[in-house]
Amino acid sequence: MSAPTVEFFFDVGSPASYLAWRQLPRIAAETNAVIAFRPMLLGGVFKATGNASPVTVPAKGRWMTDDLQRWARRYGVAFGLNPNFPINTLTLMRGAAGMQMRHAERFVAYVDAIYRAMFELPRDLGDADVLVATLREAGFDPTGFAALVADPEVKARLIATTEEAVARGVFGAPTFFVGEDMFFGQDRLEFVREALLGQRTGAA
């Protein structure tokens, strides 16, 4: 019996993706599933689909702050909405794509450090000095990181994943796929879990 797979399309600037990042390992453990991490650029997805951040509707943005806190409490996850939100995540997501391509063994540590700086501490990662300090604290060499995010193959990978996401119907983050079934939002993780259990049964 092969392990079921959940593809996880995310951007480090998305607070709902952060909550999903913290919950998905537990769900994968409970369903014997493998997580396929798919770092994408949410800004690119918005541009391609005509979608926009919920905070562009002020009333929706205000409610979302409460809603995210409710979910964080339910999950027992530390969460502070970043006052610098929304930030441009291009460099950070190139970093995620690059880590996955060139330093796969450190990919999770990298995303974890960025998410922690973004939604736990929280810090202004749009400030280059703050990013350098954050990378150093997590054991990453800022010079190597600068080279990684300037690598044309890394840039191309992030673009390709973003384009693939849009082609498959993604319009926001986080988005999950179990086979061809798509689930949008960290608030759909229960459906993701059921799909993984169904796939496991189906493959038995």
Next chain:
Amino acid sequence: MSAPTVEFFFDVGSPASYLAWRQLPRIAAETNAVIAFRPMLLGGVFKATGNASPVTVPAKGRWMTDDLQRWARRYGVAFGLNPNFPINTLTLMRGAAGMQMRHAERFVAYVDAIYRAMFELPRDLGDADVLVATLREAGFDPTGFAALVADPEVKARLIATTEEAVARGVFGAPTFFVGEDMFFGQDRLEFVREALLGQRTGAA
């Protein structure tokens, strides 16, 4: 100990509000809560807040169709997305506001008949003949209904509820309030239930 109250702001054109309409009585029964029905005009809410129907982003609209079907299956609720969607619900919502004002004992039967025609059968309620037939089948006199929805006080009530909703932070439907805590979406009914339980405990 007084019964906790959940305010339910809804529009009959909203499929997620329909799912909430079908689930809320069960939650109210389980929590000994009272439902305060607040018919509002979703189009007016969108206009006032700058929000828009999710279907205005085509990729989001496609996913929502799947998502609503998943929830309907989970709830065991008959659901067919109306092919005439989105429709102008002004007359229908004036009807809801009017029933609540002038024929409170038939309010639930009216909304139920409209929701059934909208999302179970489904029918094109934008067609006047179809609406008349739907009203007749549910035991409502179409002539009386026409007078009701033309009543200036009824029109004013719908406007007032819509304006109140916007003033309190509503940007979409369904929206629930338990005290001053706001919950958006039928997918937040579990939080609504918890809030009702908390309010009951708090008041004990």
